[in-house]
Amino acid sequence: RKEVEQDPGPFNVPEGATVAFNCTYSNSASQSFFWYRQDCRKEPKLLMSVYSSGNEDGRFTAQLNRASQYISLLIRDSKLSDSATYLCVVNTGFQKLVFGTGTRLLVSP
Amino acid sequence: DTEVTQTPKHLVMGMTNKKSLKCEQHMGHRAMYWYKQKAKKPPELMFVYSYEKLSINESVPSRFSPECPNSSLLNLHLHALQPEDSALYLCASSQERGDSRSSYNSPLHFGNGTRLTVT
Numbered sequence A: 001r002k003e004v005e006q007d008p009g010p011f012n013v014p015e016g017a018t019v020a021f022n023c024t025y026s027n028s029a030s031q032s033f034f035w036y037r038q039d040c041r042k043e044p045k046l047l048m049s050v051y052s053s054g055n056e057d058g059r060f061t062a063q064l065n066r067a068s069q070y071i072s073l074l075i076r077d078s079k080l081s082d083s084a085t086y087l088c089v090v091n092t093g094f095q096k097l098v099f100g101t102g103t104r105l106l107v108s109p
Numbered sequence B: 001d002t003e004v005t006q007t008p009k010h011l012v013m014g015m016t017n018k019k020s021l022k023c024e025q026h027m028g029h030r031a032m033y034w035y036k037q038k039a040k041k042p043p044e045l046m047f048v049y050s051y052e053k054l055s056i057n058e059s060v061p062s063r064f065s066p067e068c069p070n071s072s073l074l075n076l077h078l079h080a081l082q083p084e085d086s087a088l089y090l091c092a093s094s095q096e097r098g099d100s101r102s103s104y105n106s107p108l109h110f111g112n113g114t115r116l117t118v119t
Helices: none
Strands: A004-006 A011-014 A019-025 A033-038 A045-049 A055-057 A060-065 A070-075 A084-093 A096-099 A103-108 B004-007 B010-013 B018-025 B031-037 B044-050 B053-057 B064-070 B073-079 B087-094 B114-118
Touching (some): A019 A084, A019 A103, A045 A060, A070 A084, B004 B087, B018 B087, B053 B064
Antiparallel strands (some): A019 A070, B004 B018, B031 B044, B031 B087, B044 B053, B087 B114
């Protein structure tokens, strides 16, 4: 089993739709969770950290489910500019931050 | 604009060349990272430096040699690379939190990357 897994997609959604991605992790001791966004041929950019109680930033909501060992990202009211690859990052040990495989999102007019 | 600067942006080198990738950050972060990213794949961790000491080497071949001259700089020396080493090399930094007994990490801040082609 991979340490951090995501559905690669692509997820094709129309503008205005709500879309959700999950990311599962195998190390029950993991404590740090992040969502990154990566555009084609660019570096990953931090979208949001994921806190135990869940957190929201505008149209984006992140949740952590420790019992089932997954994190989720919900995007409401999708925009064309949300089209990108969304990568979850989980620490699998001290300073060892591992990326999931990434989920590609395509938002169409 | 990214606060982590990588040079060069692009590099083409032959298999017998020696070159270096450079990374600089001025955010006061004490952890610095090298990741390698192939097309359509996620970044893969190569090395981590913590307080200028190598703390993680993910079984990277010796033709890649990292160096951390000071808390702001991170280099990756390349020698006798293979064509399959062609990739985007990403440098990142993060605030140091806790110690090896802690499993909390601050988020990574990435540079723009160096796109390396080995011919």
